[in-house]
Amino acid sequence: MTDEKRPARPAVQYGPTGETVAANVKSLRTRRGMTIYALSGALAKIGRPITASAIAKIEKQQRQVTVDDLVALASALQVSPDTLLLPWTDHGDEIVEVTGAGNLPAADVWSWAAGSNPPRLSEVDPVGELQRFQADARPPYARPLLTASSLTLSESQRAKFIAAGYAIDD
Incomplete structure (x- = not known):
């Protein structure tokens, strides 16, 4: 030494x-x-x-x-x-910064934390990616039943699905 x-x-x-x-x-x-x-x-x-x-x-x-x-x-x-x-905002469309996820609408960040949606969806297979995320986000006893009509999408994610050519049930 x-x-x-x-x-x-x-x-x-x-x-x-x-x-x-x-x-x-x-x-x-x-x-x-x-x-x-x-x-x-x-x-x-x-x-x-x-x-x-x-x-x-x-x-x-x-x-x-x-x-x-x-x-x-x-x-x-x-x-x-x-x-x-998570950042507190007055409106869900306010952009917030989260370590590792970058800048996203606050509603998307809270939805991610709740296990409803990933912070981002790829354009290649957004439905499959969303289903995988929701299956892995919670233990089996806490998972919602995953059906096409039960997919929870924020407004920005909904717009991405529509832009990618997917029909969204209302």
Whole structure:
């Protein structure tokens, strides 16, 4: 070993979803009238202690949120984990950015998280792709019966199907 010091690791940059989680934790906490101390106490009660200073750092994007932290925060705030992960918008057609998925209409992002539709459909086999997604998005007991009339499409996905020449039942 040498006496040379290792270079400092660069801070992990927040992506759009990390930024959304930080903003949503703060927004939901304040809407519920909770202080960071109250949220910290609620987390401790459910077995995932996170200090008040750590919560403040999460909200300022100075501390990363682990998957376990995310689920515990959702439980303590009494919301779905999706509520922390996904951008809140006033309209479903607003374009939002999601890590790994890019820029999409908010309604498509929420539909993806709910297991209804993939974030994008190819033009080669959109019906087969949608059916595969819906079959793999949930365990068998939670899957809807997949029929042509039960396919759930957002407006933008519906337009892609029509543009690709598929007839859509109304």
